[in-house]
Amino acid sequence: MTTPSSTSAGLTVDVANARPRFRPWRVVGGTIIAIILLQVVVFLVTNERLEWDVVAQYLFDPTVLSGLAMTIFLTIVGMVIGSVLGTVIAAGQLSDFAPVRWICQLYVGIFRGIPPLVQLIFWFNLAYLVPRITIGVPFGPELYSWSANDLISPLTAAIIGLSLHEGAYMSEIVRSGILAVDPGQRDAAKAMGFSGRQTFMRVVLPQSMRVIIPPTGSQFIALLKGTSLVSVIAMGDLLHSVQVIYNRTYQVVPLLLVAVVWYLFVVTLLTMGQRRIERYFGRGYDRAATTAPRTGSIRTMLTGAVPLPEPAGGRGVGRGRRTTKGDRR
Amino acid sequence: MSASNTESRTVLEALGVTKRFGETLALDGVDLSVSEGDVVAILGPSGSGKSTLVRCLHQLESIDGGAMYLDGELLGFEEHRGGIRPRSDRQIERQRRQMGMVFQQFNLFPHWSVLRNITEAPVKVHGVPMAEARARALELLDRVGLADKADAHPRQLSGGQQQRVAIARAVAPNPRVILFDEPTSALDPELVDEVLAVMKSLASTGITMVVVTHEMAFAREVADRCVFMAGGRVIEEGASAEFFTQPRTERLRSFLSRYSEGQREGEEVQA
Ligand SMILES: Nc1ncnc2c1ncn2[C@@H]1O[C@H](COP(=O)(O)OP(=O)(O)OP(=O)(O)O)[C@@H](O)[C@H]1O
Ligand SMILES: [Mg+2]
Numbered sequence: 001m002t003t004p005s006s007t008s009a010g011l012t013v014d015v016a017n018a019r020p021r022f023r024p025w026r027v028v029g030g031t032i033i034a035i036i037l038l039q040v041v042v043f044l045v046t047n048e049r050l051e052w053d054v055v056a057q058y059l060f061d062p063t064v065l066s067g068l069a070m071t072i073f074l075t076i077v078g079m080v081i082g083s084v085l086g087t088v089i090a091a092g093q094l095s096d097f098a099p100v101r102w103i104c105q106l107y108v109g110i111f112r113g114i115p116p117l118v119q120l121i122f123w124f125n126l127a128y129l130v131p132r133i134t135i136g137v138p139f140g141p142e143l144y145s146w147s148a149n150d151l152i153s154p155l156t157a158a159i160i161g162l163s164l165h166e167g168a169y170m171s172e173i174v175r176s177g178i179l180a181v182d183p184g185q186r187d188a189a190k191a192m193g194f195s196g197r198q199t200f201m202r203v204v205l206p207q208s209m210r211v212i213i214p215p216t217g218s219q220f221i222a223l224l225k226g227t228s229l230v231s232v233i234a235m236g237d238l239l240h241s242v243q244v245i246y247n248r249t250y251q252v253v254p255l256l257l258v259a260v261v262w263y264l265f266v267v268t269l270l271t272m273g274q275r276r277i278e279r280y281f282g283r284g285y286d287r288a289a290t291t292a293p294r295t296g297s298i299r300t301m302l303t304g305a306v307p308l309p310e311p312a313g314g315r316g317v318g319r320g321r322r323t324t325k326g327d328r329r
Numbered sequence: 330m331s332a333s334n335t336e337s338r339t340v341l342e343a344l345g346v347t348k349r350f351g352e353t354l355a356l357d358g359v360d361l362s363v364s365e366g367d368v369v370a371i372l373g374p375s376g377s378g379k380s381t382l383v384r385c386l387h388q389l390e391s392i393d394g395g396a397m398y399l400d401g402e403l404l405g406f407e408e409h410r411g412g413i414r415p416r417s418d419r420q421i422e423r424q425r426r427q428m429g430m431v432f433q434q435f436n437l438f439p440h441w442s443v444l445r446n447i448t449e450a451p452v453k454v455h456g457v458p459m460a461e462a463r464a465r466a467l468e469l470l471d472r473v474g475l476a477d478k479a480d481a482h483p484r485q486l487s488g489g490q491q492q493r494v495a496i497a498r499a500v501a502p503n504p505r506v507i508l509f510d511e512p513t514s515a516l517d518p519e520l521v522d523e524v525l526a527v528m529k530s531l532a533s534t535g536i537t538m539v540v541v542t543h544e545m546a547f548a549r550e551v552a553d554r555c556v557f558m559a560g561g562r563v564i565e566e567g568a569s570a571e572f573f574t575q576p577r578t579e580r581l582r583s584f585l586s587r588y589s590e591g592q593r594e595g596e597e598v599q600a
Contacts, residue, residue, distance in 0.1 A: 184434050184436040187389055189438075190425065192425075194454060198453065207438075
């Protein structure tokens with residue numbers, strides 16, 4: 001197949017035989033990064049005040065583990081309730097019935113605007129404002145009634161506070177995801193006779209997921225760390241549990257490191273999960289994304305040589321679809 | 330087909346339909362009558378309201394005046410205590426299910442396979458059993474020449490292939506009428522013919538079609554009747570044979586002459 005051509009010097013050219021190019025600035029940059037990394041490692045290993053033996057001793061301490069479990073539980077519950085709430089509020093913000101739109105915008109304005117710490121304290125002290133919680137006919141007879149003190153424990157206050165706060169953020173994420181879906185998709189769904197609900201659940205929401213997932217991953221991680229706020233209302237989360245220990249033993253630094261290790265571990269797991277979910281919802285969108293060559297190894301960093309991608313099967317139909325051509329409006 | 334037109338009944342009808350977008354009067358008293366089995370082509374310069382008309386007929390846009398009927402049933406509104414009022418969403422959805430639509434930009438659902446794009450409406454809104462819907466979808470895919478693409482995703486197809494899938498999707502639930510809004514305008518020239526061929530074979534099955542198009546040859550050859558719109562009004566309509574050979578209005582004559590000069594861009598000039 002290949003018919004090598006010749007240069008003016010009579011040299012036979014075939015780029016397959018090219019030598020990698022030497023890139024001096026990459027060598028300089030790589031060296032600097034290596035030195036910095038080495039220093040950090042040396043600091044972590046040799047600094048005795050970090051007391052790694054104490055870290056190891058408490059890493060799997062039952063108190064710490066139960067704190068970790070509570071942190072994960074609160075994160076998941078907050079995220080699930082927050083996502084459902086956020087989706088409903090996002091749909092409400094895009095409703096064509098103005099009062100629904102207003103109330104949803106008001107919700108977002110309030111719960112995104114008040115610091116979560118203040119919200120937690122507020123919910124925890126709800127009984128002060130509302131001694132009894134009552135379900136009944138508005139301005140009419142009561143059907144059920146509870147004492148707010150019985151209903152609001154640190155746990156319920158934490159769940160309510162975190163979920164409402166999360167719901168406000170999630171609604172903005174979901175709303176931007178919905179707006180990113182081509183309006184033609186909604187037209188097509190309606191044209192097929194889908195109800196508003198079917199259109200939203202089957203066509204709009206699945207496609208908006210691609211846009212929703214990445215910021216939701218960040219949101220999940222922010223919430224994981226945000227649960228540390230519940231220690232102020234005496235909830236036994238991860239941070240609270242190490243605080244309880246170092247208040248007794250005064251080993252503040254190593255115990256905070258215990259918490260750090262666990263936070264980083266869970267965040268890493270979450271990030272890996274996020275990548276998988278992104279790939280799942282990205283299917284049918286970009287065929288190149290999964291087959292793109294990986295760049296950035298040490299070797300390619302220094303030489304700039306990129307492994308050749310596998311030739312794509314068949315001709316690349318549909319990639320260069322011209323969509324603007326018919327848009328004369 | 331034309332021979333039976335006189336006896337066949339009206340499927341879709343618009344009477345004095347008006348539609349406003351803010352200050353713009355996009356439709357200004359449009360009358361249209363589509364008989365069973367007919368192919369009606371809607372022609373006209375850009376901005377004349379062709380897309381708006383088909384979108385209104387399919388109730389993707391609400392209308393501001395006039396009335397539209399499908400098989401004699403008032404679209405979008407119902408009689409109520411001696412007057413009329415808007416129908417419920419469910420009623421409107423039921424009416425939409427009796428029509429199909431093919432869009433300029435295809436609008437296939439990219440997150441579903443080709444097969445699911447076609448089976449979803451029959452299964453989920455018409456209650457057809459999955460096996461039956463599947464068999465019909467495969468048969469339709471075969472008819473549009475894409476039997477081997479059932480499991481592909483829309484983005485893996487060329488524009489022409491996507492539009493043929495979109496046509497199969499619109500046909501699948503057996504609608505009373507299919508509306509096409511410039512089905513070939515977003516396609517590269519070499520892909521236009523494959524879509525027109527599918528539409529032509531569809532027309533020969535006797536299904537009622539309303540086709541907004543700039544493809545004069547297609548309109549002349551396949552359409553039974555042609556409608557010329559400009560400025561939100563129907564300027565002229567008639568059987569396609571006379572429509573092209575003996576235009577009655579000056580506007581249609583100059584519109585047609587721009588095409589016969591072979592300038593496809595002629596459509597961009599406001600009549
Ligand atoms: N959603 C909208 N909002 C505001 N104005 C609109 C909207 N849709 C259409 N119009 C206006 O209505 C008029 C008719 O537009 P329409 O899209 O129906 O024209 P068309 O005949 O389909 O043109 P083309 O051949 O370019 O597709 C135009 O003046 C257009 O600007
Ligand atoms: Mg148009």
